[in-house]
Structures are given as structure tokens and as C-alpha cells.
Amino acid sequence: MINESVLLESKSLRDSVLERTDVLDRVKALSLLPDGMHVTTAMVAAYFEVGLTAITSLVHDHRQELEASGYRVLTGTELTSFKEVSGVQSRSRSLALFSRRAVLNVAMLLRDSEVARQVRVYLLDMEYLARTQPVDNLVHADGVSLDDRIDQRITHILGKTVVPMFNALIETSGEHRRELIALRAGVQRIERRLHQHHARLKRLEGVRDDRPAVGVMAAMDAMNGRAFERHIAKLLQRDGCTNVVVQGGHGDRGVDIIALTADGRRLVAQCKRFAPYLNITSPDVQKFIGSAKVLYGADVALYVATCPFTPEALSIAAEAGITAVHRGVLEEWSAGEPLKILE
Numbered sequence: 001m002i003n004e005s006v007l008l009e010s011k012s013l014r015d016s017v018l019e020r021t022d023v024l025d026r027v028k029a030l031s032l033l034p035d036g037m038h039v040t041t042a043m044v045a046a047y048f049e050v051g052l053t054a055i056t057s058l059v060h061d062h063r064q065e066l067e068a069s070g071y072r073v074l075t076g077t078e079l080t081s082f083k084e085v086s087g088v089q090s091r092s093r094s095l096a097l098f099s100r101r102a103v104l105n106v107a108m109l110l111r112d113s114e115v116a117r118q119v120r121v122y123l124l125d126m127e128y129l130a131r132t133q134p135v136d137n138l139v140h141a142d143g144v145s146l147d148d149r150i151d152q153r154i155t156h157i158l159g160k161t162v163v164p165m166f167n168a169l170i171e172t173s174g175e176h177r178r179e180l181i182a183l184r185a186g187v188q189r190i191e192r193r194l195h196q197h198h199a200r201l202k203r204l205e206g207v208r209d210d211r212p213a214v215g216v217m218a219a220m221d222a223m224n225g226r227a228f229e230r231h232i233a234k235l236l237q238r239d240g241c242t243n244v245v246v247q248g249g250h251g252d253r254g255v256d257i258i259a260l261t262a263d264g265r266r267l268v269a270q271c272k273r274f275a276p277y278l279n280i281t282s283p284d285v286q287k288f289i290g291s292a293k294v295l296y297g298a299d300v301a302l303y304v305a306t307c308p309f310t311p312e313a314l315s316i317a318a319e320a321g322i323t324a325v326h327r328g329v330l331e332e333w334s335a336g337e338p339l340k341i342l343e
Helices: 011-016 022-027 041-048 052-069 076-086 100-107 114-132 146-172 177-205 216-221 225-238 282-295 311-320 327-334
Strands: 038-040 072-075 094-099 242-246 257-260 266-272 300-305 322-325
Touching (some): 022 114, 041 100, 041 114, 041 216, 100 114, 225 327, 266 282, 282 300, 282 311, 311 322
Parallel strands (some): 300 322
Antiparallel strands (some): 038 094, 242 257
């Protein structure tokens, strides 16, 4: 099987697999803009868990190839029209957009990203399976393919018949004992590889039910601050909170939403719609602690953000009884998973 690093060097190989964009969502959920087609530079950086400069540098070095894959920069009337159609809010005079093919192209070029490496490995695994799987690979009513059944049957025969046969021959043979032991070792290696192959197939072809719906975060990334606060208020109401009031803005004293939980506890929330490559820092959390605990006397305090928290910020939040709803938790919450603190 081809090593994943070959994709970094071979443009022809990259071109041959550019249509396999489904691999992106199999490795990790790729959030798209509201138009359902494009991703911004910041969103690409967030997907691959790298800094913004890593993506901009990659575009600089491989711009022609990425443009052929669907990368483009909107300006002027084209940008204005796109904002109107897609609902994207940006004051910038230009907007770089990546299609799904362009994002896959980035995955095949980006060296210092574990997510990109996983995409390359998965991509080549799927291509290998597609090339080696017979066209007439029949599938039974239970969803198990004929090839799968044959592999399992061979594994069973090797483990239950052939290996015991070698054991018996080794016990009774003197002259060819060494050769028989070597043959047995070879059969056992084949058996182990078949087991590994079967497990890998199950992993590659399985449905990931634990992943939140694609596009949940893209919608929030496109919101302005006020719309994001209203979105969080709706999530609180969905989870049983009452007396929900959005008060974000001038004079809010560091709290954007106040409410009562379903069991009557006083709740306050701070909402920060930041770019996904930024972080909530410890000073941010410390400031909120004063507002939530001292000014409002909150029983439940949520710091909700569309970006990650620094380790120190998470530690301070935990010590002070602040629930840090970072990007990953927010995605799950928005997709339907209730916050444990509200249960």
C-alpha cells in the first residue's frame, strides 16, 4: 500500500483522488459556510488544528494548484453579492474561500497537522480498498459482503485447523521440526494480518454516530455577536431554563444572559463569538468570575465561546465553578446534546 507521505510529493497522485471529499467528514466534521459549499481560511485552520499562518503560507506556496481545486478570493461586487446570498458577515474588503476539493487538496499538502495526516492515510486506505475490491463483491442480507465472509472463514480455518495440524506434526517430527515451526509461524502471521485487515475494514466503513451534525458551527461562525447571544438563549430555553433574558451590550456588567434553570437555580452566561483559531485566556475567565459570582451571585455560570480555552483558563474556570463551554462542547450542545450542568 502507498505510504501517505507520497501524496505530499506527487501532484499527479493528488489530482487522481481530489473527488474523494467524503473522506474529510469521515475523519472529522468539516463545518461549511451557510451556502453549504465553501470554507474560510480560519475555518480551514480550525479543521486541521493549526494556526492561520500555516494555511496562508500553504496558499502562498501552492496557489496555482489550490485555485485549480476551487480556492478563490472574492473582492468588490463579487464579494458583496456573495455576502448577500450566503449571509456571511465580514467587513473585510476581500474573502478567501475554499471549496471541499480545495480543503482536501490542503490536507494532501499540509505537513504539520495530525488531522491532515489522518485524512491522507484514510484517503489512501479507501483508494486501496476500491482498487482491490472485486466489482461483483456480493452483499448478503445481513450487510456482510462475500469477501468479508471468505476472509473470516479463512481466518477460522487457519486458527482452528491448520495451526493445530502444524502443532501435531511438530510434536511427532524430528527431522523437519525446524522447518515446520517456521511454516507455523508464517501461517500465524497470515492469521493475524487477516484479523487486522477485518478490523480495519470495520473501522473505515463504519458510521460515526458520535459526531455532531455537519454545519452546526459554520452557522454560528457566520453570526454577529447579538445573533449568537440569542442562539445561546434559545439553547437554554430548549433545555428547560425560564426567565431567559438577553442583556448583552453596553452596561451588561460582564454578563450577556441571565435565566433560571429548570430547578430554579440562578444562571448567568457570557457569550463570545470569536474566530476558531483564537483562545479564551485566563484574564477573560477571571473577569467573568467577578461578574458572575460577586455582582450576580450566580449558582450556574456559563462561559460560552466559539473558540478553545487555554489550559490555564480551563483550570481557573474549574476551580471557580465556571462551566467552560468551548467550541467542541458548544457544537455538541447546539446539535442536541444537553449541558450536564443544566440537567
